[in-house]
Amino acid sequence: MNHDLPFRALLIVVFLTLLPIGIYHRLKSEATHEKLDRRQEGLFLLATSRPVGIAFWIGLIAWIADPSWMARSSVSLPAWLRWTGVGLIAAACGLLVWTFRCLGKNLTDTVVTRQEHTLVIHGPYRWVRHPFYDSAALVAVAVSLIAANWYFLVTGVVLFCLLVIRTRTEEENLMARFGDSYRAYRKRTGRFLPRITAKGRGA
Numbered sequence: 001m002n003h004d005l006p007f008r009a010l011l012i013v014v015f016l017t018l019l020p021i022g023i024y025h026r027l028k029s030e031a032t033h034e035k036l037d038r039r040q041e042g043l044f045l046l047a048t049s050r051p052v053g054i055a056f057w058i059g060l061i062a063w064i065a066d067p068s069w070m071a072r073s074s075v076s077l078p079a080w081l082r083w084t085g086v087g088l089i090a091a092a093c094g095l096l097v098w099t100f101r102c103l104g105k106n107l108t109d110t111v112v113t114r115q116e117h118t119l120v121i122h123g124p125y126r127w128v129r130h131p132f133y134d135s136a137a138l139v140a141v142a143v144s145l146i147a148a149n150w151y152f153l154v155t156g157v158v159l160f161c162l163l164v165i166r167t168r169t170e171e172e173n174l175m176a177r178f179g180d181s182y183r184a185y186r187k188r189t190g191r192f193l194p195r196i197t198a199k200g201r202g203a
Contacts, residue, residue, distance in 0.1 A: 029107035073151035085145025092138035127194040
């Protein structure tokens with residue numbers, strides 16, 4: 001499948017670039033050596049979200065190694081649509097890096113807030129409360145287009161739905177932590193999409 005070679009090479013470059021960035025910010029946030037109680041996510045999310053995420057990445061590694069391994073879920077897409085996926089993944093990477101920088105030491109992989117957690121309302125958080133999850137959704141759509149494979153879209157949609165469920169507990173914790181400050185922030189921002197202001201309200 002020679003027509004897949006540039007897309008496979010591109011994904012390798014993208015993720016080899018993002019991996020050290022993600023590791024750097026993860027290590028930076030773990031510098032406090034604070035133990036986080038991941039059980040607060042609930043048994044359902046613990047048993048589903050991470051396995052689904054792992055399934056996505058295993059599938060992606062398999063496709064990059066040899067697209068024929070994922071041939072059963074492949075679809076025929078025009079080249080322009082696959083290159084649209086390249087544009088989407090560039091946007092997703094930009095949003096992800098921006099989010100990493102704004103979160104700083106507040107970064108966690110669970111719903112629990114750190115002892116020295118601060119309320120982040122700058123950068124992409126100025127408009128949406130969960131830009132990290134937005135970037136994950138963009139990556140899933142982008143990869144499904146680039147690889148021309150519905151497997152990544154299905155697993156990505158399932159994972160995003162689980163993250164939507166997770167945001168309820170996450171926001172309850174933030175509400176308990178920051179009180180009226182978070183309530184005010186929540187009123188002026190959207191969960192995943194910017195909130196339409198009163199000047200041009202449509203929803």
